[in-house]
Amino acid sequence: MKFLISQRSPGKDDFQKLELKYQVEAGTAGPYSIVTEKDTSGYSGQGLRSFIDGYIRDFNCAMPDVASQTENAIGLITKQWPVPNSISGSFSTAIIEEKTGEIVVCNDAIGVYPLYYFAGENEFYISNSLIWLGVVSKASVDEVGLFQRTYCPEFANIGSRTLLKNVKRLLPGEWIRFRKSGEIRERKYDNELYQQLSDSVAPLKYWKAFKKEVSYCLAEEENVHVALSGGMDSRLIMGSVPREKQLFCHTYGQEDYYESLIAKRIAGLYDANFRSYSQPELNFPGKEVLEKYTIETEAIYLNHWLEILEEHEIENRENMLVGDMTESLQGRNLPMKKNWKNFKQYYLGRKEYPLTENTREKFEDWKDGVISKYTGLISQKHLNRINVQLTEEQINNEITADLEELFLRIEQHNLPYLELVSEIFTWFTHSRIPMGKQILILNSNFKSFCVPMSVQILRLTSNLHPNLRLNGRYIKSLFASVKELKLGASEPTSQIPFVPFNSPEIFKVPIWFLRSEIDDFLIKRVMKSGNPKKRYRVLKSFNWVEVYQQPKMEAKLWSYFEKNYLGEGYTNAVIYGALKRRDLEQWPLSNINIINAAALNAELALLKALKDE
Template sequence: MKFIFSNKKLDPELAKDFNNLHSLRQNSFDILINDKNTITETENEFSITNGYLKDFSLQIETEQKISAAQHVLKNWPVCDNITGSFSSIIFDKKNSEIVIATDPANIYPLYYLKEGEDFFISNSLILLGRYSNTEFDKAGIFQRAVGPSFMNIGSRTILKNCKSLLPGEWVRFDSKGKLLLKKFDNSLYQNIGSAELKENQIKTYWSHYKKEVELCTAGSKDVSIALSGGIDSRIALGAIPEGKRISAYTYGESSNYESKIAKKLAATRHASHSVFFDPGQYFPEKETLVTYTKDTESVKLNSWLEILKNVQPSSKHPILLGELCEGLPARNITKFNSTEFRKKNFIKYYIRKERIPLTPSNPSSFENWKKTKKDFILSWHVDFWFEKLDLIDQKKEIIRATLFNTEEIFDRIEEHNLPYTELYDELFSWYTFTRMELSRQVNICNEKFYAYSPGMSIQMLKRTSNIHPNLRLYYRFANKLLKETPELKKFKNIPTSQIPIIPQTWSNIFKIPVWGLRSKIDDWLIKRMMKSKDIQKRYRLFKSINWAKVYQQKDMLDNLKAYYEYNNLSKAYFETFFNLAKKRKTLKSWPFANMDIISGATLNTELGLIKKYKD
């Protein structure tokens, strides 16, 4: 879904390459939007919601949407009967004021830009760039162009003076775009429970998860789901209400181990299952890259194109994805998820399931943690990249900007008063990598479908973050959920894609050695392939995406050149990634997933699309 809302007259010619844009008028504001189903309107309010925002104390869906929008217009954070995973703009017709807000995870982007007398709100940087006279932001471009994650930080975007809503941010403007009030939702981790599982805790958690799935699939007989062999997608699958026609989609070859697991899961729910293998989409034709960049601004993990290019739903309906932040297994509490820590403490924490010691937080520990994070981020702000992007003269300015944006995220974390130092890394990951990168999985699906991650809603993230880390770590809570929940018990004998052969509900004394053995064999097979430079050698113990063969696509290098036919970055930047692709093709470098290469190509395409009608 794409829209732009402005007090400036919006010439449709500047967006003529966008499909199905409708022109609307609200008082003195112009609106262009391509999905009017995302609009909720009453006599006094007009709102646009990307995602879903509902009051589940009511029964009728229209009333749920109206009540939730009215509540957010006046209240932040929201009450416990308001939920959803969303970014919204709500126009108060009576007072001619505008509220924009996003949930604590902020996986649906929303931007605002004030330039002179002109005021814009949109979920598309391309539309904002075309309709405003703003320049490109060099610090924003550098952040997007350079690793480790190729993402903007904090509120920064690639457009000057254009801000992205921060996680849990709520802002009120007057009709001229003057900022009147700003608030934040700091409700995560505020009621962390006991390290011992309480009676009915599993049942209560599952009951609300099912409520979220019911809310975001309401009104549609058809429900699609992106199904892998993992835990989070099978939880979403089990929560789909009875009576829905379920279509499950998996990317990759049908003979892949993950595809076989997904097929078994789908069959258990009597869902249709389709597997899409289209390796040409990893380095797609330029036209495909341009189209999906324009429509979604979320091209990066091109496995999704294997599905989206080959699925043609008869109508736009919900598609569910698993929980993107991996909060339930606490995978982003990095201290306890390192290979070294797991090996050292296997018996103690995996077998005996002893309580894991957590470190109480204090101002000093937070400052030390901040310094470590800043040092890591700035380790990529080196002359090599500034020279490649012709930005060496702007180095100091860009570093200052990045530090400012990093402090924005630090401030959001600090406001939560986290009780344990180990949680700093987790919330930082949610506010950066999940928000900016993993969210692309939802947003790339959100044109052809209504894409939702029910585990990312306000109420579910609150519930997940309030489960004690000792219960979340090492799938302790998730395993209990799978064993004790009737809708999930049916999957109990189906292993996960990560740990082959052994069902997830079996004891760790069986699972972990199998997982470790598989990892060691995979590592050995990879090293053998790299040493021999023979892509025909076995790549994995269990068949999976073969990245060595992805780089053998005959049009790969030609397509990569085409992405930079009009180079909006620099020749040296393009050559860096072109040469990297060649090295991976010949196994001189490990042929890892191509997200780094595609990130730069997408950024270059995005800049070109902004310039297209502007110039």
């Protein structure tokens, strides 16, 4: 899946370094040297050579003819951006024009499949692997990028910034044409989201488009795997898969967890094979497992997926569908005030939300709020912890400039409501990197695709008026009117147990409220007593308290940082924070901040080790 395009021929040492960790092949295309993993997908024809992460489809071609779809789409992308409505998919791609030596790189409107580029004085590289590019180019660590990965929201880089100096990542919806010298000849953006807002999109019209996308996505697949949570996103996927496909559903968690039981019932409704995986110790994996997935995917973040990946036996890399970004259909990222008055008026009463006009003044105020949030943890103490030499002012200015890059991308969409501004910012940050990592890590064993993130489906979803999507209004109408989805609506959700999803709100809301209150009470009781064995929730489900009680957890924590590239002050704060959660001096939250630090340290260690060999 990994590839590296280089203006110079990597030396024997470069190949030896890569082959210590990867099975690679070398070749040429036009004036470039190419290094690829053996299973890297791509296209060659019409004088073009392309490398593709994700999938690209052309609706103007017959559905089974994926080869023609790819050929048409790749040829069109070199000439036209954004793509017309006949082209869809969720992808990033690099396309070499062998005759001219020019290269076109692009990604879809969100850009979960990363694509990196680096143009030095006498060298030019493009890759979908930051580690590969860093090793061969010998780019140094970027201190601003390091601070963003340790202290900024999402523990993620912002905009085009990466962990390596002068190495850029494509922005959401970005298209660039490079000359063979590495200079940028032309740059374009896909600003098609939200451009045809409508409050009258019939559910059956949306469903027809969604099924078409899924059918084209799966055109070459006989077996289809689904990451099945039992929520509405995975039910939407389940209902859309053509009935002739053989379905295999996977969920993490013990068989008797409430969420696992619901997922199993959903799988049964669609005659699918079902398996749950439970290895809770992998939430703090051994160092060798952490390093393995850092090397393979560069996407360690939410370790629940390791419970599936470590047990799943690979014969062939088959398709895995994930339902991320279905949350866009439910309006979860629209920032509406949550209080009793709004709940009565807009959730129960179904009044339309009053939306905020996106004026220049309000947009600038919103930007100021975002900048304050992202720069709020800049302090000399934090810079000293990670051994950063830049000043507080320099870090502040650089982070602000990175945010301005995203603000400009948002501004180019000319959005009418401030709520949509907040939503697309979330898509460009949270959805693009942390959520995207879930897709990337599944690529280690599967060909992981996210249909709700595809070009045409995300355009269609974004054009649904916010008042259609808020409070799950539109997804409820889908499950009430679409035959294939009514089946899934007959089962409860994990948030509201005991009653089917299609039950009246008068039954669902009290159950949701009561469960939430009891769960809160049980959590506070565990903390007050200091006894990790007390009941954690009303219904048996994943228990973070137990995860932090693993006998080898502390030893694993210290092992992650045996070779420390993040600074003793930072790693000690991470480790001792984890131990406080274990001892119930702090509430045992998800360990994402801890695993982020461990994975980041592993990336830095790998870059240094491969460079030094």
